[in-house]
Every structure is written in C-alpha cells, then in structure tokens.
Amino acid sequence: MIYLAALVLGSGTTATAGTTEKAVFVLAALTASASWRVVLASGGALPGRASTGSRGRLITAVA
Numbered sequence: 001m002i003y004l005a006a007l008v009l010g011s012g013t014t015a016t017a018g019t020t021e022k023a024v025f026v027l028a029a030l031t032a033s034a035s036w037r038v039v040l041a042s043g044g045a046l047p048g049r050a051s052t053g054s055r056g057r058l059i060t061a062v063a
Contacts, residue, residue: 050056 051060
C-alpha cells in the first residue's frame, strides 16, 4: 500500500490530476484494501469457528 501511495503521489506525469485528487485516490485504495482484508479474514474466521465447535469437531472426526 505504501508503494502505491508513493507511486501515485510521486509521479511526475502530465496528467491533470492534482495533489488533492491523488491523495483521495490513495485514501480510497487504502480503504478498499483494508475492507477487502476484513472480508477475507472474516471469511476465514467463520469456518474456523464453526469447525471448532462440538458439532464441527464431530463432523471432522467422522470425516
């Protein structure tokens, strides 16, 4: 994420985006990345929680 911020904010291209627009883009990318990581972590925690319960342990023992 830091690499993306440095790349966007430090680029010297002739694009019309100003510093404010670049900063907004970096913040939006940071927010999107953080929310995606939360989704992935939650998606991994739910099956883990289900498999450590009594029913989950029974199912995995039988399997």
